[in-house]
Amino acid sequence: MAKGYWVSAYHTISDPEKLAAYNKLAGPAVQAGGGRLLxxxxxxxxxxxxxxxxxxxxxxxxxxxxxxxxxxxxxxxxLVALSDGVERDFRIIEGID
Incomplete structure (x- = not known):
């Protein structure tokens, strides 16, 4: 089975506080979903x-x-906590099996 990847490229960070709030919530959410930060x-x-x-x-x-x-x-x-705090390119891609 091919792995899945989240790829996020942050073009701008206009509100570091919103990014910090997002990171606080996103880390546990990713781990609970089986994700591993590479x-x-x-x-x-x-x-x-x-x-x-x-x-x-x-x-x-x-x-x-x-x-x-x-x-x-x-x-x-x-994502609600992040709202308009950043401009990013977020993709979910399938790895090679």
Whole structure:
């Protein structure tokens, strides 16, 4: 079964307090959904049209598990706390089986 991944690239962070509130809620929600944090805001080298910006990578045992974690009540609560505090590109992608 192919793994699932959350990939978030933060274009701008306009409200660090909202991001902190989101992080406080999102971490437990991700763990409860079976997610494992692989990378968050570390060093980045961007190539081609890439932009060196805060990036988060979370792994799940399956693509379906990644979708379910995003749809969970706990993670939706985290998104409410984040609201308009950031502009980000968030994707759920399927890994190679």
């Amino acid at each position: 990378a968050r805001g570390g060093r980045i080298v961007a190539h081609d049209a890439g932009i060196a910006e805060r990036t988060v990578l979370i792994e799940f045992d399956s693509f379906e598990q990644a979708i379910a974690a995003h749809e969970s009540e706990a993670y939706q609560e985290a």
